[in-house]
Amino acid sequence: MAEYLDGRSLTSGSGSGLPLLVQRTLAKQVALVECLGSGSSGGFGGEVWRGIWHGENVAVKIYFSRDEAAWARETEVYSQLLPSRHDNILGYVGSDMTSRASCTQLWLVTQYHPLGSLFDHLNRSPHPLTHHQTLNICLSIANGLLYLHTEIHGTRGKPAMAHRNLKSKNILVKTNGGCVIADFALAATQDRLTADRVDLRQGTKRYMSPEIIEQTVNVECLESFRRADIYSLGLVMWEVCRRCISNGVALEYAMPYYEWLPSNNQEPSIEEMRKLISLDQRRPPLPNRWHSDPTLAGMGKLMRECWHGKPAARLPILRVKKTLVKLAASDSRVHLPLD
Structure with a gap:
């Protein structure tokens, strides 16, 4: 057992x-x-x-x-x-x-993870997140995505994969404050992409990258879907960091793009998202007070490098992880075992 x-x-x-x-x-x-x-x-x-x-x-x-x-x-x-x-x-x-x-x-x-999804946790918890909790969440998600994106050789190996539906509802919170990535129904490997035609309409529109929305992505190339995952990761990190307390203030939970979408709970249409992120080039706003907090300022810079409009300009997941490790190491409020 x-x-x-x-x-x-x-x-x-x-x-x-x-x-x-x-x-x-x-x-x-x-x-x-x-x-x-x-x-x-x-x-x-x-x-x-x-x-x-x-x-x-x-x-x-x-x-x-x-x-x-x-x-x-x-x-x-x-x-x-x-x-x-x-x-x-x-x-x-x-x-x-x-x-x-x-x-x-x-x-x-x-x-089973009793705390439920990251979405539920950020919504329900009456307490804002500390810097330690914020980086614990973000670093654990990055570690999970790094594992998913990486090919591992040998008897205990695995193929490189892209998730294709990364969002706060598909991430679960562990009792130790870290997270696990879940829901692999849309996950892609290179073999799978070569064999089957991918339906780009599958997934969650709010978290889709511009090239998926526009359907300009190379559907036969795993790397293009890994880059789309990085865009989604940027949005998830924004959701988490809004709840982080800084100078005594933390913001309420909000979904990405809530300011521009008429109904926050409903799934937006492809057209609404195309106008927002491709035509108008909108991205979630970074709160001004983050500028005076080196860790959150660093997180904001990292988000921008993840949700860049050009897929090739986005950071690969290993760079995201290394940036998070650096931010955690230089913040005395954060005590994580940094490998």
């Missing part, structure tokens, strides 16, 4: 590449306890539950049969990521198909 939860899983040996736990028994071993939410914007139309599996809390993402392709894709991605678990990627337990009330359900079982 412990070895599953800390990730030393085996593959089935059938050559399918799917983990041992894709089998028709996992759902029978999980007792669903409470519904944590149902379908969000950006594609997933199912439900997420907290369940108990062998006495441990797990999260159960339930897809309905119309979303079988997304479930199968996410299962496949997790099985590719599985050989070497990562602290900042959501831990995978297994997948299963089951029938409830004569309806087919496709289950994806993962580790």
Whole structure:
């Protein structure tokens, strides 16, 4: 049991590449306890539950049969990521198909994080973030994205991947204050891009980069999607840093581009986003008071280098990580183990 939860899983040996736990028994071993939410914007139309599996809390993402392709894709991605678990990627337990009330359900079982998504955490927490908490969040997301973007060779290897739907709702907060990246239904590898035509309309429009919105991106090149992830990362860092207290002040939580979009909770259209980020070249504004705080001033500069209109001008994820490490090291309020 412990070895599953800390990730030393085996593959089935059938050559399918799917983990041992894709089998028709996992759902029978999980007792669903409470519904944590149902379908969000950006594609997933199912439900997420907290369940108990062998006495441990797990999260159960339930897809309905119309979303079988997304479930199968996410299962496949997790099985590719599985050989070497990562602290900042959501831990995978297994997948299963089951029938409830004569309806087919496709289950994806993962580790459970009681604090929920980064979006929920930034919204709900009555307390603003300290500089330590802010950099802990940002650095852990960068570490997760660095792992995802990097090809690792050898028996515990993995292909380089792009996430394609990075946003605060797809990042979960751990009890230690760091984060894990989740939701890999749209994740792309170079092999996948070569074999299949990618649908650029999939994803969350608010977080789409200009070249995805404009459909000028090279859809056969993984690097172009990694650069689009960096744009989204810039927006997520902006969401986090707004909640950071500086000179006694922190701003309320806000979604990126909230000033210009008529309804903050609704998903904007492609046309609204095109006008905003391509034609009008808008980006989220950086608060003036950040200028007098070296860490937040550095974060603001980093965001601008992530959400640059030209994909080639955006920083690669390793540069983002190194910049965050430098900012953390030069701020006496931040105490992180910096590798």
